[in-house]
Structure formats: C-alpha cells, structure tokens
Amino acid sequence: MGRDADETPPSLDEVRWRIDAIDSQLLALIDERAGLSRAVATAKRAAGDTGFGLRPGREALIVRKLLASPRNDASDALLIRIWRELMADSLSRQGPFHLTVWGDGRTVELARLRFGAAPPMAVVAADKDALAAAKTPWGVSVLGLQPGSAWWGRLLAEPTLNIFAALPCLTRWGPQAAFAVAQVEVEPTGGDQTFWVTDSPKSAAAVVEALGADGVAAEPVAEAGGLKLFSLSGFYQRDDERLTRAPGQLSGVVGAAPVPFDV
Numbered sequence: 001m002g003r004d005a006d007e008t009p010p011s012l013d014e015v016r017w018r019i020d021a022i023d024s025q026l027l028a029l030i031d032e033r034a035g036l037s038r039a040v041a042t043a044k045r046a047a048g049d050t051g052f053g054l055r056p057g058r059e060a061l062i063v064r065k066l067l068a069s070p071r072n073d074a075s076d077a078l079l080i081r082i083w084r085e086l087m088a089d090s091l092s093r094q095g096p097f098h099l100t101v102w103g104d105g106r107t108v109e110l111a112r113l114r115f116g117a118a119p120p121m122a123v124v125a126a127d128k129d130a131l132a133a134a135k136t137p138w139g140v141s142v143l144g145l146q147p148g149s150a151w152w153g154r155l156l157a158e159p160t161l162n163i164f165a166a167l168p169c170l171t172r173w174g175p176q177a178a179f180a181v182a183q184v185e186v187e188p189t190g191g192d193q194t195f196w197v198t199d200s201p202k203s204a205a206a207v208v209e210a211l212g213a214d215g216v217a218a219e220p221v222a223e224a225g226g227l228k229l230f231s232l233s234g235f236y237q238r239d240d241e242r243l244t245r246a247p248g249q250l251s252g253v254v255g256a257a258p259v260p261f262d263v
C-alpha cells in the first residue's frame, strides 16, 4: 500500500512491526467495546428490561451492516466469527448467559460457531432437557435437526420459547442443521425466515403447494412424529390469516430467524 511496484517489498521485521501496531489498536478497541456491555446492561435495566439481554435482531443487523461495508481482504467468515465472539462475550458480561446443546458433534460445533467461547455449554442426552434449559434465565439451547425427533413441534405448546437462529448462518458453512431456541422475542430484520409447524397428514409437497396458492413461499425442513416443520420466506406474525387457514388441525409459528447472510 502506497509503495511503487518496483520498490523492494517490506522486510519480515517491518511487516511484523505493523502487525504488532495493529494488534495494539485492535486490543484497545476490543477492550473499549467489552467495557460497554456494562453500560448496555445498566441502560436495559433503567429502561425496565430485567429479562434476557439477547437481541438476535440487533445482532443480525450489526452483522449485515459489517458484511455490506467496503473492505479489501477480510472475508465474510472472518467478520462473522469475530463479531459473534464479541457479541456473545458482551452478552455473557450482562448476565448468566449459558448454552445447552442436544444433537451430534456438528450441533456442538455450530453452537460454538454461533455463540463463541464465552458461555458455558452443557451437552444433554434428551431433547426435552434442552428445551427445559431454554426456559431457565439467560438460557439458550441449540438443538440439532436429528431424524426421528420432533422437538420443534413441542414449541407449539411453549409460546414463550422461540427458534431465533438457524445454524450455520452462512450457506458456505453447510446446510442449516440446528436451531437456537430461547425465551426471547423475535423481530423482523429485513431478511427473515419464519418457522411453522403443522400436523397436516398431507405430503410436505402438498402443504407447500397449498401455502403457495395463498402467497406463502414455504420449504420443508423436517418431518417426524406426525408433524412437519417448514421454513416460510419472510417474517410472519403468529396470527397471520394465511397461516390460520393453512393445512392442519394443530399448527403454528415456532419462531423466526435471519436468512443465511450469503443468500
């Protein structure tokens, strides 16, 4: 940068000196950001918010803005990894943020990718234990889409529990294979998918067709225990008329999440 092509390239010592200088600046900024989490917690309490400090919508907007910012060399994956780490660390400074995971090794990996190293993590043997943990204060549970389990269907009877993230958040990291659940409000972020469950005995394709005829773009996600889970394109309120007249006796919205950042 700023050098003519015919100039000799910087020596290793010079490059290392620059890296060390940048690291000092990064540290000062990271330290300053970490310190702000106390102020955020105080401000939230002052505003009467004594619940879980997690704001998935705000986090998605932060990540999208960063990804849209001009840069030369930092990859999307690098930005996402660093800011997920910063934001989860901030959250864990605000209260007893903790993770519970049910699934396979990939589910554990996806949980750490999304929520960083800060929160303590417990891996449980039963999906119902993960759902119970999501109801404890400052609890987030990550559950895998394991064949045969319709844990997501149980959210129909748990209106305070929402799926708020689909993992991973980049398609280049693989297909969506796990969901994060917590007692947290979901809100539209401008690029969302809504998760909807039905007990309709129709085939998934027939349900997709019925929804499509009503203007709802849906994709099947999972099927187990007589229930089907769909991802609807966009943010749907629980009482959306198109969903109340969709196929099934027992059906409903069980959460919403930002669409992967690279679609």
Ligand SMILES: C=C(O[C@@H]1C=C(C(=O)O)C=C[C@H]1O)C(=O)O
Pocket: 037, 040, 053, 054, 055, 056, 058, 059, 062, 086, 087, 088, 090, 091
């Ligand atoms: C800092 C906040 O709390 C959490 C941490 C965030 C962050 O570090 O940027 C963003 C959203 C919240 O999940 C906040 O609500 O702004």
